[in-house]
């Protein structure tokens with residue numbers, strides 16, 4: 273065996289597929305009973321698919337669009353016709369365009385903050401954020417501190433908090449300013465990250481995003497993929513790696529050997545694998561510092577998208593707990609109406625583990641506030657708490673708290689002997705997104721091919 277890939281998310285599958293294409297012998301070991309990882313589509317009814325995980329692609333995510341085309345996954349634009357709703361400070365307003373008019377002074381304040389961020393982000397090198405001119409200062413403060421120091425208005429600060437929740441599923445105090453800037457540069461700027469039309473929320477998958485992972489798995493071939501195979505330990509020897517899998521503590525351990533191992537899982541989970549010999553301190557301490565965000569994705573399904581009849585497009589931004597962001601997530605033909613509410617950051621931490629009935633009640637109450645009493649009575653309701661997923665432990669991805677990038681960033685992608693690192697968290701462009709996962713898988717495959725070819729005598 274040339275290579276073992278740990279994890280059948282998009283990163284691992286991309287990597288394995290590239291290796292197989294290059295004529296290498298490869299095996300993917302996946303903990304779950306399915307492929308896709310943070311991509312997880314659920315068939316609600318014939319023709320109605322709900323993406324419990326990733327669901328959008330947007331401009332400049334060329335790798336992801338290419339993959340969609342390769343596997344024949346059709347896309348359609350997110351619904352944006354009509355007016356959006358803002359609910360802030362106890363008042364609701366309808367608006368069109370990207371930013372609600374909450375007063376000139378507020379708009380100027382927020383706009384100034386956004387343009388400052390975009391300008392600073394340009395100075396952050398994507399391959400090495402710690403080499404930014406002000407890296408040390410930017411990495412020693414949280415994004416929350418920067419907001420406090422820079423934004424003057426309550427509305428402006430709320431807008432930035434919403435950005436933190438929507439993009440990182442975390443609170444502004446959880447990650448450093450340098451991380452916010454890196455991420456902005458990685459995804460192409462504030463508007464690109466946050467917009468629907470022209471931004472990262474532009475297009476959805478007609479039959480669910482999981483088609484990407486399933487299409488890749490099919491091309492890879494069933495003989496190269498083992499499901500229900502959580503990797504517990506990796507031992508490196510002079511000329512090979514041994515990878516130990518055990519579904520649960522009472523089960524027998526399966527051992528696989530290869531010349532290289534590619535670990536394509538979130539850093540927090542990579543830290544739970546036992547390594548022999550132990551990983552270098554920088555790599556281990558890096559993974560001690562990269563927590564996953566917190567998000568619960570909530571879906572209320574109605575007989576029709578009734579809000580459209582009121583001239584609304586279903587999009588809401590708000591400061592009402594616990595749902596600050598809502599989208600119209602109906603299927604392309606509008607045969608049923610689906611509202612998607614996000615519970616993110618602190619609110620997700622509070623509502624994780626709460627009785628599901630109680631959570632349903634709280635979410636529907638907020639939706640009724642936004643869209644009227646009919647919203648309280650969906651035909652179906654379901655939600656998905658990603659922090660409770662044992663093989664993900666939080667989403668959308670990892671965030672870097674103060675000090676992580678500047679002191680440990682160099683260990684993020686650096687191979688450790690015959691162990692290589694992939695996963696969206698290791699991407700330079702679109703880190704945290706499907707596109708970044710693909711980039712990381714391609715890069716790791718290239719690194720593996722180099723190791724396999726540069727020292728053939730050691731293989």
Ligand SMILES: Cc1cc2nc3c(=O)[nH]c(=O)nc-3n(C[C@H](O)[C@H](O)[C@H](O)COP(=O)(O)OP(=O)(O)OC[C@H]3O[C@@H](n4cnc5c(N)ncnc54)[C@H](O)[C@@H]3O)c2cc1C
Nearest residue numbers: 279281282283303309310326327328503667696704705706
């Ligand atoms: C709710 C939600 C919404 C999102 N929305 C979007 C979006 O709209 N657009 C977008 O581009 N991105 C979105 N994302 C992010 C996107 O899903 C991820 O960036 C991408 O799927 C990550 O792929 P990956 O292969 O790097 O990691 P993962 O998908 O996490 O894959 C890792 C795989 O490794 C497996 N694994 C973990 N530990 C082990 C182990 N020890 N042994 C074996 N296998 C293991 C896991 O089961 C998993 O299958 C969203 C994510 C979530 C959760």
